[in-house]
Amino acid sequence: METTGRTDQERSAERRRRELLEAADRVVLRDGPGASMNAIAAEAGITKPILYRHFGDKGGLYKALAVRHTDALLDALRAALDAPSARRERVEATLDTYLAAIEANPQVYRFLMHPAEGTSQGEGAFDVGLHSAPLLRRLGEELAEVIEERVDLGPESALLSRVWGHGIVGMMHAAGDWWLGERPCSRAQLVRSLADLLWGRLAAAGDRVGGPGF
Amino acid sequence: METTGRTDQERSAERRRRELLEAADRVVLRDGPGASMNAIAAEAGITKPILYRHFGDKGGLYKALAVRHTDALLDALRAALDAPSARRERVEATLDTYLAAIEANPQVYRFLMHPAEGTSQGEGAFDVGLHSAPLLRRLGEELAEVIEERVDLGPESALLSRVWGHGIVGMMHAAGDWWLGERPCSRAQLVRSLADLLWGRLAAAGDRVGGPGF
DNA sequence: GACTCTCGTTACCGCAAGTAACAAAGTTCT
DNA sequence: AGAACTTTGTTACTTGCGGTAACGAGAGTC
Numbered sequence: 001m002e003t004t005g006r007t008d009q010e011r012s013a014e015r016r017r018r019e020l021l022e023a024a025d026r027v028v029l030r031d032g033p034g035a036s037m038n039a040i041a042a043e044a045g046i047t048k049p050i051l052y053r054h055f056g057d058k059g060g061l062y063k064a065l066a067v068r069h070t071d072a073l074l075d076a077l078r079a080a081l082d083a084p085s086a087r088r089e090r091v092e093a094t095l096d097t098y099l100a101a102i103e104a105n106p107q108v109y110r111f112l113m114h115p116a117e118g119t120s121q122g123e124g125a126f127d128v129g130l131h132s133a134p135l136l137r138r139l140g141e142e143l144a145e146v147i148e149e150r151v152d153l154g155p156e157s158a159l160l161s162r163v164w165g166h167g168i169v170g171m172m173h174a175a176g177d178w179w180l181g182e183r184p185c186s187r188a189q190l191v192r193s194l195a196d197l198l199w200g201r202l203a204a205a206g207d208r209v210g211g212p213g214f
Numbered sequence: 215m216e217t218t219g220r221t222d223q224e225r226s227a228e229r230r231r232r233e234l235l236e237a238a239d240r241v242v243l244r245d246g247p248g249a250s251m252n253a254i255a256a257e258a259g260i261t262k263p264i265l266y267r268h269f270g271d272k273g274g275l276y277k278a279l280a281v282r283h284t285d286a287l288l289d290a291l292r293a294a295l296d297a298p299s300a301r302r303e304r305v306e307a308t309l310d311t312y313l314a315a316i317e318a319n320p321q322v323y324r325f326l327m328h329p330a331e332g333t334s335q336g337e338g339a340f341d342v343g344l345h346s347a348p349l350l351r352r353l354g355e356e357l358a359e360v361i362e363e364r365v366d367l368g369p370e371s372a373l374l375s376r377v378w379g380h381g382i383v384g385m386m387h388a389a390g391d392w393w394l395g396e397r398p399c400s401r402a403q404l405v406r407s408l409a410d411l412l413w414g415r416l417a418a419a420g421d422r423v424g425g426p427g428f
Numbered sequence: 429g430a431c432t433c434t435c436g437t438t439a440c441c442g443c444a445a446g447t448a449a450c451a452a453a454g455t456t457c458t
Numbered sequence: 459a460g461a462a463c464t465t466t467g468t469t470a471c472t473t474g475c476g477g478t479a480a481c482g483a484g485a486g487t488c
Contacts, residue, residue: 174384200414
């Protein structure tokens with residue numbers, strides 16, 4: 001049959017692509033985001049031009065890698081986000097899921113946050129807004145959706161949910177990044193502290209000495 | 215006097231350094247963070263080796279640039295942070311100062327967030343924790359200090375203030391980044407939304423339909 | 429006048445991204 | 459079977475960047 005023939009080809013191409021991605025993954029995890037295309041090709045047992053035929057350029061390869069990992073993390077987060085528990089517990093579960101993921105393999109996490117290097121050879125006009133890690137954007141949008149569909153925020157809910165989605169994700173990310181570097185406390189403590197912040201403890205706390213506190 | 219001679223030399227060297235930094239600034243603002251050393255040298259009217267004599271390597275130059283801008287931004291933020299007003303107003307003023315700064319020239323902002331590229335030629339062992347933008351770390355620490363010295367947080371104030379410092383800075387950064395890209399609302403609206411989030415409105419809001427809300 | 433020290437140059441090395449040109453294998457059409 | 463084509467892979471090249479070595483010229487110093 002002709003269909004089997006074409007399907008075989010396509011399946012073979014896809015399998016090859018997955019193999020290449022896995023090799024690239026190994027190299028990036030070992031050598032960091034600056035791994036060379038030669039190194040990746042060598043790890044995969046082939047040479048550069050094949051990589052370029054499959055992924056176009058280095059950006060394409062890295063994007064494919066990032067999508068893989070981002071999808072995996074997003075699945076885990078969605079599960080925590082959709083659990084049938086009280087809001088605070090769910091927030092804590094989501095925070096903990098994220099932190100556990102970046103704790104489990106920081107290399108992946110690091111790679112996801114610095115995917116865009118670009119030879120900069122291109123046009124000088126760069127648009128701010130596309131530069132930062134796409135993972136954070138996706139997370140922010142995802143969280144925004146969940147917030148808007150679940151929480152009653154009054155008339156401005158569309159705007160508020162998005163601001164909060166991105167804001168909370170950024171909070172989680174920055175705190176997690178700092179925590180990974182310094183390890184000043186347990187994961188559970190960090191989760192509780194962040195949830196406390198989101199629960200308005202900053203506003204509720206009293207001033208320390210004289211004058212108006214922060 | 216010998217001192218005048220040496221002072222003249224030192225002053226000349228420092229002036230030269232400042233000139234070079236300003237040239238580098240212009241190029242980086244024009245071409246983005248991937249600007250080449252050749253381009254920077256050309257803009258300064260000289261050639262590469264001089265840059266290397268002054269700054270060691272590209273990282274040194276970029277670090278010097280980053281310190282300049284970071285200091286400037288930090289000064290502005292400290293002013294907002296130290297104003298003699300109520301806590302909420304101060305938080306809003308700080309948020310607004312930061313957002314106004316990144317709105318005023320996004321190129322600088324973008325450069326500050328992606329300073330560490332590294333040829334990756336070096337050792338494979340990379341330490342997570344040093345990779346992210348140093349600006350965010352400095353901001354987080356600064357804010358943590360202010361929080362701890364002004365707000366009464368009970369026994370765990372040392373930990374809480376640092377978690378919150380980095381978390382709030384991350385929130386501000388991520389929300390600002392998204393906002394810069396999409397411009398979904400005015401700066402004032404964004405500031406209010408973020409302050410509302412910090413003031414516990416997420417915890418206070420009711421569920422939307424049936425079941426436990428987010 | 430020789431000595432040195434700073435500022436500057438040109439010319440080069442190494443390396444990585446990306447590409448062109450070619451080689452060998454299987455597939456398909458006649 | 460044999461010619462044409464697509465797939466899969468190669469080697470060898472170009473371009474451009476970070477970084478450095480080696481050299482050149484002017485200004486103070488003994």
